[in-house]
Amino acid sequence: MLHKKTKLAAVLIFLIAGTGSLFAQSLEETVALHGQAIDMIWLILSAALVFFMQAGFAMVETGLTRAKNSANVLMKNLMDFSVGSIAFWAIGWALMYGADALGLIGTDAFFLHYNAEGLAAYGAGSMSDIYRDWMFQVVFAGTASTIVSGAMAERTRFASYLIYSVFITALIYPVSGHWVWGGGWLSSLGFHDFAGSTVVHSVGGWAALAGAIVLGARKGKYIRTPEGIKVKAIPGHNLPIAALGVFILWFGWYGFNAGSTLSGSDLSIGHIAVTTTLAAGAGSVGAMIFSWILYKKPDPSMSLNGALAGLVGITAGTWVIGPGSSIVVGFIAGILVILSVEFIDKVLHVDDPVGAISVHGVCGAWGTLAVGLFANGVNDSSIVGLFFGGGLRQLGVQALGIISAFAWSFGTALILFLIIRYTVGLRVSEEEELKGLDISEHSIESYSGFQIFSNM
Known part of the structure; x- marks a missing residue:
């Protein structure tokens, strides 16, 4: 009888232990699934x-340009993402996040084939992870592309602009993006650009500089x-829309x-939101x-661009720079954007109607360099800037990344725009520019029923 009771106790212990093991395994799987769901929701929402x-x-580009070109500006912004998303799906993603070749370029996953x-x-555990990541990355590619629209506003042929949109999202942006975010040579050196002061904004800004130079002024x-040379201001038509x-x-x-952060459970999200805001x-x-x-007066359009300059400036270091330093980075960016606009307009005589080169190119470079100055080891103890005892190495790597991105983006965009200029043509005629691109390029008026006078 005692032997039977012992066997029964052993069986019960085995069952309880097995159930506990199954419960623990089930709990672990549930927690992992919830973590994946949070990340999925966070990235798609972002x-x-x-x-x-x-x-x-x-809205910024429409408001800071003339009324007769509003529909053209809207069409370019629409097509930047519409055409660009297809190009990034077919080619851009593969060049940026495909298997690395010599630290320079991705080599597989074209058309998202895995x-x-x-x-x-x-x-990735499944294609769901790929689709999630692609969706988060394609909107960054669209941002880099659309930066150029404002700098080339009011005198660019629409069909020619579409050619550019395809090339920047399929080739220019993804290749330099691979160097930093795709496991390329800059990332291996320790270059840090958390959300894209250089990868997105400066690349777009330097391409805008090339386009504005080749295109010529209004x-x-x-x-x-x-x-x-007398510089004439050409005011935008709707400051409230720009605001x-x-x-x-x-x-x-x-x-x-x-x-x-790429994760909804990353508690540094709060830190990033604070530094971005400040x-x-x-x-x-x-x-x-x-x-x-x-x-002698506080300028509204410059103040608006100052906010954007601060945002661009903190984007590289938002994760590794403290709140106090973020104020310094943003404040300097606000001053720098005005100095840059004045220099580009009145010294270089490059016509940028919305200040895109200054906001994104120049302030993007400043923000990237700021990592090497103001990073204090928060969230990543290996990234410390000069002012917090980190020495010159991080600053040097950041400077190298800035120069490399400029050389690649400006150089390739310059070649692209020159090819377009001497083949299909880049600029509308003087008569079309006088009428406005809404009429000449799209046969429509943005403000039907209002008489729009040209301001040449």
């Missing part, structure tokens, strides 16, 4: 916020006189920066104060 930035760009080995090499912008665009961009930037505010304040000193 992607939606970044996508909404396209509306912000459209086999089991490819998924394992990428670190008619009447620079007038030759015996005393020299709305800035607030939309600021809102979307929380997806841009905080979403770059830098944007400081950028606007810095631009307001400096414009007040320079122009």
Whole structure:
């Protein structure tokens, strides 16, 4: 009898132990599934916020240009993402995140085609992970592309602009992006660009510089006189729309920066949101104060661009720079954007109607360099800037990344725009520019029923 009881006790212990093991395994799987779900929701939500930035760009560019070109600006912003998303699906993603070749370029996953080995090499459990990551990355590609639209506004042929949109999202942006985010040579050196001050913004800004140079200035912008070149201001037609665009961009930037944690359970999201907010505010304040000193009045358009400058400036270091330093980074960006706009317009005589080169190219470079100055080891103890005892190495690597991105983006965009110029043509005729691109390129008026006078 005692032997039977012993056997029964052993069986019960075995069953209880087995159930506990199964329960533990089930709990572990449930926690993992919930973690994956949180990450999926966070990245898709962040992607939606970044996508909404396209509306912000459209409003800023429309407001800061003339009424007769509004529909053309809107069409370019629409097509930047529409054409660009297809190009990034077919080619761009593969060049940026495909299997690395010599640290320079990705070599597989064209058209998002993955086999089991490819998924394992990428670190994905299934195609759901790939689709999630692609969705988050394509909106960044769209942002890089649409930066150029404002700098080339009011005189670019629409068909020619579409050619550019395909090339930047299929080739220019993904290749330099691979160097940093795809496991390429810059990332192996320790270059840090958390959310894209250089990878996205400077690449777009330097491409904008190339486009504006090849395209030439708007008619009447620079007038030759015996005393020299006179610079004529060509005001935008709707400052309230531009202001709305800035607030939309600021809102979307929380997806841009905080979403770059790539995980909804990463507790540094709060830190990133704070540094993003403080830098944007400081950028606007810095631009307001400096414009007040320079122009004797606080300039609204410069103050708006100052907020964007602060946002661009903090994007690289938002994860590794403290709140106090983020204010310094943003404030300097707000001053720098005005100095850059003045220099590009009045010294270089490059016509950039919305200040895109200054906001994204110059302030993107500043923000990238700021990592090597202000990073304090928060969230990553290996990234420490000069002002916090990190020495010159990080600063040097950041500078190398800035120069490399400039050489690649400006160089390839310059070649692209020159080819377009001397083949299909890049610029509309003087008569078409006078009428406005809404009529000449799209046969429509943005403000039907209102008489729009040209301002040449």
